[in-house]
Amino acid sequence: MKDEIKILLVEDDNNLGQLLQEYLQIKGYPTTLRRDGEAGLDTFHTAGFDLCILDVMLPKMDGFTLAEKIREQNKKVPIIFLTAKSMKEDAIKGFKAGADDYIHKPFSMEELLLRIEAIMRRVGEQPVTPSTQEYFEVGSFSFDYSTQKLQRQGESKKLTSKEAALLKMLCEHKNQTLERSKALKKIWLDDNYFNARSMDVYITKLRKYLKSDENIQIVNVHGQGFKLVELV
Incomplete structure (x- = not known):
């Protein structure tokens, strides 16, 4: 159920953060917003989340470092990065930090929602018979x-x-x-x-x-x- 999926959103842009939080909550995803990496990590430690959306360029602790610290506590929680950068090196760094997806700004709210739904469907899938594809x-x-x-x-x-x-x-x-x-x-x-x-x-x-x-x-x-x- 959507209302069981809690999202941690860490975004230092006040307008974008507020807009994303309100949109996701309207769509049925309880969303907690934090403005910097340290606050995001503290909140992750004290509450259970089913998915994290992290901006890359954050004050106090960048998104890559935050993702690595989240992964130390929980190896399976899905992580989506938001970034204004378009360099492939940054995308690779994000995946190395444990990202499940990587979205470039600007993006549409609908695109983010589709990415979230795709990830949560995959997480919720039951184990299947090993692939016979060759x-x-x-x-x-x-x-x-x-x-x-x-x-x-x-x-x-x-x-x-x-x-x-x-x-x-x-x-x-x-x-x-x-x-x-x-x-x-x-x-x-x-x-x-x-x-x-x-x-x-x-x-x-x-x-x-x-x-x-x-x-x-x-x-x-x-x-x-x-x-x-x-x-x-």
Whole structure:
């Protein structure tokens, strides 16, 4: 139910913050507004929220730092960043901090509402049977898991079994966080320290294979795992 979804909004622009709070509450989402990062963190610690909307440029504590501190307390609460910046580096930094979505200003209220609804639908989904999909489109790349081939513009790269298995899991979770322990237990069968270091090596290899498309990034999500991000 919508009235069970409580939102923490941290926005230092008085007019925008008030407007967003009123709009979301009219739409059935109880919304608490805070004006700076420190106040936002204090409020998150003292109350339960189902989703956080954070401006990037905040006084006292920026949105990226705030998101990382929220993630230390709650690894699963969805986070949406609001930003006036358009640089891809800032989007990547946001995803590394644990963002589930990233919206550039100016934006429409309807767009924000649709993003919220999409995220909450995904969060509310029940676990499903593992995907049997074997062919994926990732940016300008195509990946055929059955043949372990990654292709782009006529060039083909044959992946090892572990590279292919890891890329498949990342593709299945595209723009979502793939938990480190989940990948380790499925591919390496154990999430011990040495396997974790091995997976880091494979992540580095996959990044190298995908680097020719600047709109595709594999980012580290602080304290959780990895996210295959397709920037559009």
